[in-house]
Every structure is written in structure tokens, then in C-alpha cells.
Amino acid sequence: MSTQNRRSSFSSSTTSSLAKRHASASTTSSLAAAPTNMAKKRPPLSNLTNTVAHRNSSSSVPCAAKFAKTKKDVVPACSGNKRPTLANVKPASAVIFPKANSFPVKNEAPPTPPPPVATVTVPAPVVDVSPSKSDTMSVSTDESMSSCDSFKSPDIEYVDNSDVAAVDSIERKTFSHLNISDSTEGNICSREILVELEKGDKFVNVDNNYADPQLCATFACDIYKHLRASEAKKRPSTDFMEKIQKEINSSMRAILIDWLVEVAEEYRLVPDTLYLTVNYIDRYLSGNVMNRQRLQLLGVASMMIASKYEEICAPQVEEFCYITDNTYFKEEVLQMESAVLNFLKFEMTAPTVKCFLRRFVRAAQGVDEVPSLQLECLTNYIAELSLMEYSMLGYAPSLVAASAIFLAKFILFPSKKPWNSTLQHYTLYQPSDLCVCVKDLHRLCCNSPNSNLPAIREKYSQHKYKYVAKKYCPPSIPPEFFQN
CATH class of the missing domain: 1.10.472.10 (Cyclin-like)
Structure with missing residues (x-):
């Protein structure tokens, strides 16, 4: 069953993933059903220890055991609005790899400018009023006259290209003001972020593909200069396991991320979502004590935030509850999402x-x-x-x-x-x-x-x-x- 089919069937009934908690008969009152729903909650990550179980044995993460079966079981036919159980969900067998539109053509030259258009002289009778005296300040139809002439600006100096003496005078002023020396060789794309190259060393300019707007060739240097400057500001602590956390350790963190990789594959999330998820988890753990029963809750809440930031169609909160085998209520996931956002001060952009x-x-x-x-x-x-x-x-x-x-x-x-x-x-x-x-x-x-x-x-x-x-x-x- 593809992820899209699962999501489309899910959209017809937003509460189908909560069937385990709200499976009360029509003749049973809501007061009698409440204790039953609470009794069906699973103890989250209660048996998580430093020792990771062998891959042939049962997984130490409660939700991962059933999730791992999704790659082996056969998908049964679903009837009505009832969603299949986690053990019967099978990820799509044929996932199309994203098109490599990020790969530019090697040594592709910038687009050549269009050929010059010949200037056509307009006869005098066509224009009755001089453009310099136009009330609408429109562009001049006489190509020998600048449109700025109509403003009579004294700050604009117009130079005829055929006047060699005037052009040389402007070049000398420019060189003197900018301290440009004729004997100085500039660096390639010198933006303070790039290093000087050795003479004779082979260099390939990767910012020469101006045809693809996604590559932002014109601003690439500035973008990555900003990323390098800001990567230190959004980094988590490097010793929060030793100084902050008491119940969790690096092994539990690795188990959680291993499971999140499977979740990202199951829902076909983009790689940036996974990297941002781990960034949010580590930044939150750097300043908040977390018990092992709520570590998985932090993981799904962080992935839900990252999905909203990166994905075109992010999974709903009910789907994240469903993927944990309904270990957590919808309200718990939303509360954890709010706690993460408030602690991170809504600073969701982080260089990964x-x-x-x-x-x-x-x-x-x-x-x-x-x-x-x-x-x-x-x-x-x-x-x-x-x-x-x-x-x-x-x-x-x-x-x-x-x-x-x-x-x-x-x-x-x-x-x-x-x-x-x-x-x-x-x-x-x-x-x-x-x-x-x-x-x-x-x-x-x-x-x-x-x-x-x-x-x-x-x-x-x-x-x-x-x-x-x-x-x-x-x-x-x-x-x-x-x-x-």
C-alpha cells in the first residue's frame, strides 16, 4: 500500500488511527469507555536500556517491533473507514528516487545575451512634443536621449561612448577611489568566504549555472557565508547527556534516531526533515530533563514540527500517533510540540x-x-x-x-x-x-x-x-x- 493511498484513506476519517483508544460501542456510554481507553495505553520505552537487542530478537523500542514488520507482511484489503493495524502496513515497494535536478551540466556557460537590436530612427513628424517636456515622464522614443533627461537631474553625467577622453577620465577616478591596481590579481568570486587559489591549480566554477533558478548561482556565495556564520548559533550542547540527562543515554538516542529513519522512509519525507528532527531533539535535550517514557514522544513531536517546515504535504498528528502504535494520545503530541517550539523560541531554521x-x-x-x-x-x-x-x-x-x-x-x-x-x-x-x-x-x-x-x-x-x-x-x- 503506498503512502499516498494510506493518507487518502486516512483523510476520510481523521479518527481512524485512534481506534484503539476510542473503540466504544454505540450502546456504551462515554463515562464507561474512559477507563477502558486508558487501560489500553502502552508503557512507552519502559524497557529501554543500554543493551540493544539483537536484530533477530524483539526490538527494545516498543513501537519499532511492529513497525519493522511492515516490510514483511502482506497488505490486506481495507474496508470502510477502518485503518489497517500497524502490523499489516507495508511500505511502498517501488519508491521513485527524486529527480537529480540539482545536478548541473558540467562547465555550463551562462546564457548568452540576445543579439543587439538595430536602432530605428523615428521621423520627426511622428513626435509632436519633446519627451523631455512630457507630463507623464514616459520613456523617450528617441534612443539618443536618456529617459532621465526629462527629470533634468544635475547629478547624472552622460558620457558618449565615442568620447575616449571622458571614458578614460572616469576609469581613472574609479581606480583611484577603489584602490585598484593594474598589477593585482583578484580572487575568484571574492566574498571574504573564499580562499585564494594557487596559480596553475585546476579549479572548477560551480556557480556558473544561471539557467536553474533553484541553484541561486548569483547569491550562492552569500547564502553559504551566512550558513557558516550561523551554524554555531543553532547547535546543541555537546555534553548534555553527561550534565543534563539522568534517565537517557546515547544508546537510547541512537535507537530513537534509527526508528525515525524508518518513519521518514515510510512516509517518504525529504532528507532535510530527518536532519532538522535530530537537531530539534538534541537542542531540546540540551536544556530539558527527559525521562525514557517520553523520549519517543519528543521524537515524533520534533518530526512533526520538521515536517511542517519542510514538507509540501506533512503527515497529520493522528498519523504520528498511529505510527507509535497509539502509545501517545493526540493531546500529548500537541503538548510536546508546543513545549519544543517554546523552548526553541520558534527558531526552526538551523544549518544542518x-x-x-x-x-x-x-x-x-x-x-x-x-x-x-x-x-x-x-x-x-x-x-x-x-x-x-x-x-x-x-x-x-x-x-x-x-x-x-x-x-x-x-x-x-x-x-x-x-x-x-x-x-x-x-x-x-x-x-x-x-x-x-x-x-x-x-x-x-x-x-x-x-x-x-x-x-x-x-x-x-x-x-x-x-x-x-x-x-x-x-x-x-x-x-x-x-x-x-
Whole structure:
């Protein structure tokens, strides 16, 4: 059953996902049904411990046990407005991978300007009144006259292009005021965020695709300069598990994120929703003590907020209750949503690893070294592995993104140096800056096949992600690759 069919059937009855709590007969009064509904609530995450159960045994997350069955069971026919139980829900078997419209054509030149239009001289009898004396201040029909002439502005100086002496005079004034020297070579796209390139080094300009408005080629430098400046302001604490939390630990956090990855796949949410969800969870845990019974509630509330921010059609609150096997009431999810929003002061925009990956992947694809889609999928796989590791909060999102690019290129081409001047130019990181973070990501990739939390590995073992999770990861990275 596809997600869209499930949502369409859900829209016909918004209370179908609450059938477990409100399944009272028509002859039974509401007062008698209230104790029955309360008795059917499941104890959320009550048995969650540091020890993660083996993947062949029952999951330690109550809601994940039934959710994991969705990939194995057969979907029965649904009748009426009644929604199928969680154990019978099967995710869509054929998920269309998003079109790679973010991949530009290599070395695509900016659109050529249209050819000049020949000027046609209008005969004098056509214009009875001079445009300079027009009451409507309209544009002049005589192309030798500027439309500003009608304003008689003394601040505008008009220069004939054929007057070489006047043009040279203006150029000299400009050079003197701007301190431009004829012997000085400027940097490419110099916006204070970019680094100076070495002479003779191969460089690829990834901001030359002006035809695609989604790439924002004109403002890309300013956008990522702002992201780099603001990434430190929206980061969670790096030690909240040790200083703030008493009942939960990093293992519980990893179990929660592993389950959220499955939820995002089930509802086909965009990757940005998952990254923002984890960001909201960590920022909230950085200042609020959370017990283990409400940790999953925080997860679904954060994902609901991120879905409203990123998705075109976000899942409803009843669907998030349903996906937890009705562990929480609708009112509980809404109350937690309000608590998260108030604590974060409604600051929902946060630079995540995914934000920087878009630009860094384009920079890596600028050179003909790696197949584009394979590199992007492998980089996303490594970046999502970092979400589950609590210790990775110590690295800035831009640093994790750059390190994921470094490691992905190394895995695809172990004998070739991963870093180049183009990546250094756009990431502002040298190989030596990435050394520690790359080694931590490399450890995650090597240990991923032995992990008891397989959601990300199984996700990227599919054909639509080019089976990148099955790629062989070399056991060590040559030290010379980290030399500047």
C-alpha cells in the first residue's frame, strides 16, 4: 500500500488511527469507555536500556517491533473507514528516487545575451512634443536621449561612448577611489568566504549555472557565508547527556534516531526533515530533563514540527500517533510540540549537514572523477550515519559535510587523493582540518555492518541508492592524504 493511498484513506476519517483508544460501542456510554481507553495505553520505552537487542530478537523500542514488520507482511484489503493495524502496513515497494535536478551540466556557460537590436530612427513628424517636456515622464522614443533627461537631474553625467577622453577620465577616478591596481590579481568570486587559489591549480566554477533558478548561482556565495556564520548559533550542547540527562543515554538516542529513519522512509519525507528532527531533539535535550517514557514522544513531536517546515504535504498528528502504535494520545503530541517550539523560541531554521552537502557535492562533481549519483548517495549515507553517533555533535555541520565528501571520494577511489583546490575553495577546509572527523566517520562506516541498528544501512542497500552501503570500505586511510 503506498503512502499516498494510506493518507487518502486516512483523510476520510481523521479518527481512524485512534481506534484503539476510542473503540466504544454505540450502546456504551462515554463515562464507561474512559477507563477502558486508558487501560489500553502502552508503557512507552519502559524497557529501554543500554543493551540493544539483537536484530533477530524483539526490538527494545516498543513501537519499532511492529513497525519493522511492515516490510514483511502482506497488505490486506481495507474496508470502510477502518485503518489497517500497524502490523499489516507495508511500505511502498517501488519508491521513485527524486529527480537529480540539482545536478548541473558540467562547465555550463551562462546564457548568452540576445543579439543587439538595430536602432530605428523615428521621423520627426511622428513626435509632436519633446519627451523631455512630457507630463507623464514616459520613456523617450528617441534612443539618443536618456529617459532621465526629462527629470533634468544635475547629478547624472552622460558620457558618449565615442568620447575616449571622458571614458578614460572616469576609469581613472574609479581606480583611484577603489584602490585598484593594474598589477593585482583578484580572487575568484571574492566574498571574504573564499580562499585564494594557487596559480596553475585546476579549479572548477560551480556557480556558473544561471539557467536553474533553484541553484541561486548569483547569491550562492552569500547564502553559504551566512550558513557558516550561523551554524554555531543553532547547535546543541555537546555534553548534555553527561550534565543534563539522568534517565537517557546515547544508546537510547541512537535507537530513537534509527526508528525515525524508518518513519521518514515510510512516509517518504525529504532528507532535510530527518536532519532538522535530530537537531530539534538534541537542542531540546540540551536544556530539558527527559525521562525514557517520553523520549519517543519528543521524537515524533520534533518530526512533526520538521515536517511542517519542510514538507509540501506533512503527515497529520493522528498519523504520528498511529505510527507509535497509539502509545501517545493526540493531546500529548500537541503538548510536546508546543513545549519544543517554546523552548526553541520558534527558531526552526538551523544549518544542518544536509544544507552544506548540497554545495559540497556540487563542488566534488565539478571535476570528472566520480559518477555523480554514486558519490551523492555514498555521501548521504555517511552523513546519516553521523546522526546516530552522539560524539559527532562535537563537530560543526559544515565540517561533517566536508569530511563525508572526503571519505566518500576515498572509498570510491582509494588510490587517488580525495581533496583538491575546488573543494578547498568552496568548503574552506584543508585536508588537515578534516583529519579527526574523517577518521571518526571512517570508524562508523567500518562498524556499520556489525551494528544492531540497521535502518540506515538497509535504506542505502537498495537499488535506488546505488547499494552504497555495501561498498567496501578500506581499513585505513593513508596519512599523506591529510597533508595540505
